[in-house]
Amino acid sequence: MAVTLAEEIALLSLDDESGAAKERSSAGWAVAGGILLELVLAERLTVADGRLTVADATPTGTALLDGRLAKLDEWTRRNGRRKVVDWLTKDQSTAVRATVESLCERGLVTEERHRALGLFPVRRYPEADGSVERELRERLASVVLEGTEPDDRTSGLIALLHAAKLHRLAFPELPRKQVRTRMAEIGEGQWAGDGVREAIRNMQAALAAITAVTAATVVM
Template sequence: MHVTLAEELMLLSLDDESGVAKDSSSAGWAVAGGLLADLALAGRIALDEGRLSVTDPTPTGDPLLDGRLERLAEWVGRKGPGKAKAADWLTKDHPTAVRATVRRLCERGLVVEERHRVLGLFPVRRYPEADGSVERELRGRLTAVIRHHEAPDVRTATLIALLHAARLHGLAFSDLPRARVELRFAEIAAGDWAGESVGQAIRNMHVAVAAIAAVTVATAATAATAAVS
């Protein structure tokens, strides 16, 4: 089953048994970045020094990607030439992108939606695993690249670059020393594993996601410090 980078990132984020999203804030940025990365790999968008443009509005055939492409084309058109920044789009789109990605995972039968009420009042949704075949294949690819130092294909390298940008090393390898995983992720993120135009687009994506993730982490740390004081 072919799934998007965003769906792969979401599967890594969701706890298989409880369905709770781990590192949900940073994962949300990565998921939104994954949708842009897939559109870049499909030749539908370009990124140049942080600016977005739609180079081909033709649908890809994937409903999740085509939904983002349509929204993105409309947004870029409103912004005007040279004014549509990737960071602005990620900030605007990431909550919607996460919801759309989870909905698509449910439609595929990979996760199932469970609804609960906390204290009998507050509605909460969880998405435990229903079919683990896709995530097992995904983790197998990551293991081959990180543990056994095999060369990644373009999609796996892009996925790793997004995980690295959003500082989500633990989602992929919670049992390995973070420094080891971080070093290998950094090597792959900096590698020449795609064509020049696509590679440049993904590097731009990495910078945008990393910048937003850094702000998210710093904000969370400040809030935690304030709560303790």
């Protein structure tokens, strides 16, 4: 079973040794967006004009995606607005938990629990099997740094990372300005089909809007 876009983003965000989440807020939005884009690629969901439509509620066979698909189907049936931003706001925390649980089930990370200051429960997810993340980082480097033409999934992943300003998660040892232009170019989705390209643009707009509001809230 292939690792999903959401799981790839989560792997990039989790520190390999400590298991702590880096850039937790922005990465969380991107994880939730990754599930939506994966459902678009699976032809279960369409995204146009900032709105979601379930095109096919048939399960994909991937538990992480099917759990969100069932909830999306119910939500879009009873909610006339169906905006991408509304769904991400509603589902972000749940989507992140489900994604990390899926990584645990795959044996890619392990869950560690302890109490901060002896009082507050804390969970960490250090790496258990680094092979998937290594392949992922090699693929990102090949496309972004070496100019290899990406497939739909990789261009979608890079678009989400760029929209959420997660350049440092993908390339922690490089200055953001060195990779930003190439990631923006890939994020335009010129390698993707029309439907996927439209979805990528909508997802980028939603993530950019959310992260901008989040950043402004933190500053205030």
